[in-house]
Amino acid sequence: MSLSSLRICSSIQFCRQSLITSSSRELYKLTKNIRHISTIVESRTTVFRGLSNDIVIAQVRNLHISSVNRMAQISEEKIGLVPIEETRRFMTDCFLKSKCSPENAKAMADLLAEADYRGHFSHGMNRLEMYINDLHKNSTDGNVIPEVLKESPATAWVDGKNGLGAVVGNFCMDLAIKKAKEVGVGVVTARRSNHYGIAGWYTMRAMHEGLIGMSGTNTSPLMTPTRSMEAGLGTNPLSFAAPADNGDSFVLDMATTAVAVGKIEIQRRKGEPIPHGWAHDSKGNLTTDAGVAFESACLAPLGGSEITSGYKGYGLGAMIEVLCGILSGSLFSNKVRKWTHFGSDAEADLGQFFIAIDPSCFAPGFTGRLSEMNDILRNLTPVDPEKPVLLAGDPEKNHMKKVDSDGGVRYTPNQIQTCTNLSQRLDVSPIKFIN
Numbered sequence: 024m025s026l027s028s029l030r031i032c033s034s035i036q037f038c039r040q041s042l043i044t045s046s047s048r049e050l051y052k053l054t055k056n057i058r059h060i061s062t063i064v065e066s067r068t069t070v071f072r073g074l075s076n077d078i079v080i081a082q083v084r085n086l087h088i089s090s091v092n093r094m095a096q097i098s099e100e101k102i103g104l105v106p107i108e109e110t111r112r113f114m115t116d117c118f119l120k121s122k123c124s125p126e127n128a129k130a131m132a133d134l135l136a137e138a139d140y141r142g143h144f145s146h147g148m149n150r151l152e153m154y155i156n157d158l159h160k161n162s163t164d165g166n167v168i169p170e171v172l173k174e175s176p177a178t179a180w181v182d183g184k185n186g187l188g189a190v191v192g193n194f195c196m197d198l199a200i201k202k203a204k205e206v207g208v209g210v211v212t213a214r215r216s217n218h219y220g221i222a223g224w225y226t227m228r229a230m231h232e233g234l235i236g237m238s239g240t241n242t243s244p245l246m247t248p249t250r251s252m253e254a255g256l257g258t259n260p261l262s263f264a265a266p267a268d269n270g271d272s273f274v275l276d277m278a279t280t281a282v283a284v285g286k287i288e289i290q291r292r293k294g295e296p297i298p299h300g301w302a303h304d305s306k307g308n309l310t311t312d313a314g315v316a317f318e319s320a321c322l323a324p325l326g327g328s329e330i331t332s333g334y335k336g337y338g339l340g341a342m343i344e345v346l347c348g349i350l351s352g353s354l355f356s357n358k359v360r361k362w363t364h365f366g367s368d369a370e371a372d373l374g375q376f377f378i379a380i381d382p383s384c385f386a387p388g389f390t391g392r393l394s395e396m397n398d399i400l401r402n403l404t405p406v407d408p409e410k411p412v413l414l415a416g417d418p419e420k421n422h423m424k425k426v427d428s429d430g431g432v433r434y435t436p437n438q439i440q441t442c443t444n445l446s447q448r449l450d451v452s453p454i455k456f457i458n
Contacts, residue, residue: 103434103436103439104429104430104432104456104457105432105433106430106431107140107426109431109454110135110136110139110148110432111132111133111136112132113442113446113452113453114132114135115128116449116451117151117155117445117449117451118131118154118155118158118165120449120451121155121158121165121449122158122159123158123166124165127165127166127189128165130193131154131187131189131190133189134189134220135147135150135151138221138224139432140422140423140426141221141422142419142423143221143276143419144289144434145283145284145285145286145288145289146220146283146285148438149285149289150218150220151442151445152445153218154187154218155445157217157367162185162367162368162369162371163185163187163217163371164185167183167184167190168184168190169183169184169186169191169194170182176202176205176206177206177207177209177210178202178210178211179195179199179209179212180351180352181194181195181211181213181214182215183213183214183215184215185215185217185370186215186216186217187217188216188217188219189219189224191213191216191375192238192375192377195211195212195213195225195375195377196228196236196238196377197228198211199211199378199379200228200229200232200234203229203234203379203380203381204381207384208379208384209377209379211377212346212347212350212351212374213353213374213375215353216240216353216371216372216374216375217371217373218242218373219373221262221276222238222239222240222260223264223274223275225262226238226262227264229264229379230264230265230266230272231266232379233266233381233382234380234382235263235264235265235379235380235382236262236263236264236265236378236379236380237261237263237376237377237380238262238376238377238378239261239262239346239347239375240259240260240343240347240374240375241256241344241354241355241373241374242257242258242359242362243360243361243371244256244257244320244361245280245320245321245322246279246322246323246324246336246337246340247303247307247322247324248324248337249324249328249337252303252306253321254320255356256279256337256340256344256356257340257344257359258279258280258340259278259280259339259347260278261277261343262274262276262277265389266390266393267391268390268391268393269394271393271394271397273414273416274415274419275416276415276416276419277325278325279325279336279337279340280322280323280324280325280336280340281300281324281325281326281327282302282322284320286301287313288317289435291317292435292437293435293437296311296312296313297316300328300331301316301322302316302319302323303316303321303322304316304319304321305318305319309328324336324337325340344356347374347375348373348374350374351374353374354371355374359372360372400412401414401417439454
């Protein structure tokens with residue numbers, strides 16, 4: 024056999040080996056096609072008669088490249104799919120290996136898994152490594168129970184005792200719910216808390232009890248106030264959740280910056296740019312470079328620049344700061360520590376607020392009227408018939424349906440690699456994918 028023929032056969036064999044490892048129907052078809060070409064080349068039938076070996080080699084090589092690329096795409100799709108329960112299991116194990124009580128480990132894993140389930144990837148497993156690093160540096164306590172410092176029938180002031188955010192948040196919202204059921208409203212503030220994930224987790228806790236829920240938190244300084252070159256407030260998210268009829272609801276969960284910093288992290292993980300108007304560089308200029316935005320840590324307020332009413336997002340962020348940092352007696356504004364993926368050596372001392380309201384204390388028929396409003400808004404004529412008008416909470420519901428249909432959550436290869444590194448570092452069983 025000539026050297027050229029050997030090169031042909033070698034390329035064909037590589038194609039075979041690359042594709043034959045998967046049992047999916049699509050890969051089977053690709054494998055079958057390669058086997059067909061392999062047979063043609065090896066028998067030197069009329070298809071290749073008159074063609075030089077170089078041309079044959081080029082054609083096989085092109086087939087090889089396209090097939091292997093498709094194989095990699097399919098493999099990536101399959102590798103990134105993780106059942107929700109497996110996501111929760113992995114994160115629970117990581118917290119248990121990081122100085123956490125079983126109850127607190129479960130609280131954190133439930134919070135992060137719910138964020139990914141709802142499509143808020145910036146606040147799900149993306150945050151796991153940061154929590155773990157804080158626990159190992161002892162800048163967060165994984166075993167505390169929050170303490171009530173002062174209370175009235177409708178209010179409470181809580182010391183989070185530097186506990187994990189979900190532990191403090193669950194304690195405070197449950198207390199607010201208890202008070203709302205007793206006197207119609209419960210308002211609780213917490214000091215010495217930590218990053219508490221998606222704000223909607225806590226407001227939905229009230230909503231599931233038939234109440235209206237509100238919550239917010241201050242964060243590390245990331246927002247550049249209107250006309251400023253440097254950060255002076257956090258992303259300071261706000262959530263509002265209310266129950267409607269037949270399982271419907273209104274669930275608002277938003278940052279007061281143009282976007283949560285975690286979304287920039289996700290774009291950075293993907294190696295993709297960010298939209299114009301999300302963040303500034305270190306000189307105060309808007310940037311679309313996710314790496315530059317991540318390093319500068321200067322997010323635009325909701326609304327963007329002054330000409331597009333960014334001062335309104337700035338005002339909302341400052342309002343949340345008053346309710347969280349000022350009212351609770353925690354750190355505030357640029358007094359709050361910086362938080363990185365490497366963890367922090369300083370206590371965060373974040374402030375948070377939690378409100379629960381019993382709608383039955385007001386006009387009767389609340390859930391029915393909310394359902395009617397929801398129907399009105401969803402049935403407005405859309406600009407694009409392919410994109411119906413959505414309500415706060417609808418994108419999350421759609422994402423949860425997709426996760427249920429797919430059988431799991433899809434993560435980026437970068438995220439999976441981070442989790443693989445964590446599993447080795449903490450000696451926990453790595454994430455298991457859907458085959």
